[in-house]
Amino acid sequence: MSNFVFVLDTNKQPLDPIHPGQARRLLSSKKAAVYRRYPFTIILKHLSLEPNSTPSQIKIDPGAKVTGLALLQGDKVIWGAELTHRGFAIRDALLTRGSFRRGRRSRKTRYRQARFLNRTRPQGWLPPSLLSRVENILTWVKRLIKFCPVSSIVSELVRFNTQLMQDPTRQKEGYQQGTLYQYEVREYVLEKWGRKCAYCGVKNVPLEVEHIHPRSRGGSNRPSNLTLACVPCNQAKGNQDIRDFLSSKPDLLKRILSQAKRPLADAAAVNSTRYALLNALKKLGLPVTTGTGGQTKYNRAVQGVSKTHWHDAALVGETPQLQFLTNNPLLITAKGHGVRQRVITDKYGLPKQHRGRFKLSHGFKTGDIVKASIPKGKYAGHYDGLRIAIRTKPSFALYPKNGGKQFDTHCKYLNTIHKADGFAFSFVGGDSSSA
Structure with a gap:
């Protein structure tokens, strides 16, 4: 059995989690919509008069x-x-x-000289x-x-x-x-x-x-x-x-x-x-x-x-x-939210390559989980739950589930289903994606 599904009413107030089967019935009857993919949450299209808690x-x-x-x-x-x-x-x-x-x-x-170790750390400081x-x-x-x-x-x-x-x-x-x-x-x-x-x-x-x-x-x-x-x-x-x-x-x-x-x-x-x-x-x-x-x-x-x-x-x-x-x-x-490092270094710490300045392009961000519908070409088909990495061009890299080979596709074939939040997600059964 899968995890129970979280439920919000129309005012985004939390209700009791429900069984996945009940959530499917609400979605199929158009009484609810998907609010968030991870953790899976639905939102009701009507106000709950007697909210159970x-x-x-x-x-x-x-x-x-x-x-x-x-x-x-x-x-x-x-x-x-x-x-x-x-x-x-x-x-x-x-x-x-x-x-x-x-x-x-x-x-x-x-390169700048090392600073004196005269800086005090606040109480409760952790590395x-x-x-x-x-x-x-x-x-x-x-x-x-x-x-x-x-x-x-x-x-x-x-x-x-x-x-x-x-x-x-x-x-x-x-x-x-x-x-x-x-x-x-x-x-x-x-x-x-x-x-x-x-x-x-x-x-x-x-x-x-x-x-x-x-x-x-x-x-x-x-x-x-x-x-x-x-x-x-x-x-x-x-x-x-x-x-x-x-x-x-x-x-x-x-x-x-x-x-x-x-x-x-x-x-x-x-x-x-x-x-x-x-x-x-x-x-x-x-x-x-x-x-x-x-x-x-x-x-x-x-x-x-x-x-x-x-x-x-x-x-x-x-x-x-x-x-x-x-x-x-x-x-x-x-997974974190990326790095602030603007220069990629070699094994000796010397500059090798510069990183791009922006993480957002055409409304997408590196780490977003998307649904792709590619009409033609070598990778034609429908894909769900793929993680993307943006490029300076509108052709983004997609990372398939279970560590498959990455491929590029145009951003017009993509729809975001979960915004990047610094975490990757998967289940024991092997279904995986990341954001």
């Missing part, structure tokens, strides 16, 4: 790479989405730009790579509030470490081994080691949390001393020192020891943005409650739900036995 709840499972979103009416999950962030891409772009600047200065080219995650989530929460009568928001605040917040006096083992120890720490280890055996690399088998330095030899329960092992590897290692167990595999030994010391970058990103997101959600004026990562995993285990980001979002916080009325979430990918 069942309280809905937005649930959020924030992640460093992917954030799960779910919309619930009581115990029914009627809409789901997975939002893929571009934070790491932003970080890499900033690092590349910084390396180019340093390289130009070291070559003593005509662009982290701020983009907060703003992406906030953008979609505001959209859901605009298209649906929402009464409250639930967000997962802390993914792994909750014991210190519950009891600041806990220390050492008492801090680690709290009421949700088995859920919090195991989830951390699963994420850190990629849900596969660290010794043989096998996936999709029962995995055990294994001590790199055995406890019988003085090893601790700290997450930095934990890894994942399948049952055969765990039994073969026993209480051996890892250096003895992997004496014939020095490369694997070096990788495991290095990865054990490396902090989980994704967890660090979530921890850095958790309160910024919470404060931003509170400013929306709706009641906001929080849940923990261990609680989410416990709910998933009790209800027997498969692990996906949008399933986790639906299971955040205090959750009754859920009914999933949709199994085809909207997949959203943050």
